[in-house]
Amino acid sequence: DGGITQSPKYLFRKEGQNVTLSCEQNLNHDAMYWYRQDPGQGLRLIYYSQIVNDFQKGDIAEGYSVSREKKESFPLTVTSAQKNPTAFYLCASSGGAATSIYEQYFGPGTRLTVT
């Protein structure tokens, strides 16, 4: 089945460590996104990528980094510079031939806890 996978579902790290969250899609979508969600809040955009080897900062990019070496993959690294990394991280994609670029398909999310 086509879709977006994120792994792992739960992730625990010690403060000061970098951690990379995986996001893979087999929908042949051009655009991919990373969002952060804190309890009771909406989604905030971290980074987005419209094509391979190109990406742009969203509203809260500080302390995060991404790469887009393949169309299917858009990993997010949470660096030690991110002051409050504990959150629910969501990956999304859009831009298939038959859909609007604003119809975003989301993965199941990764819940990161840093202690």
Add this chain to the structure above:
Amino acid sequence: DAKTTQPPSMDCAEGRAANLPCNHSTISGNEYVYWYRQIHSQGPQYIIHGLKNNETNEMASLIITEDRKSSTLILPHATLRDTAVYYCIVIGRGTSYDKVIFGPGTSLSVIP
């Protein structure tokens, strides 16, 4: 880009229609209204979108007022599985992705 205002929470009896309002009084002519929902601890799911005509699909109906300043998402026969946070978003053609804002939404509770 136009901002949206939604009530923070609503209840609906199971089997009844759930009508979720959204105010977007500053919407401009080329901006679409999109609805997503997010079930607890899952990723959001696209529901429906429209420009000025009413729209219906297998999940819901979208009613946009004639002046386009507000809209209502209708779930015709709500089930317990429809309990979720519903997001109303206004997006214009050519909008940069960093302007697509998922606000706090409306938390819908479907009650048995």
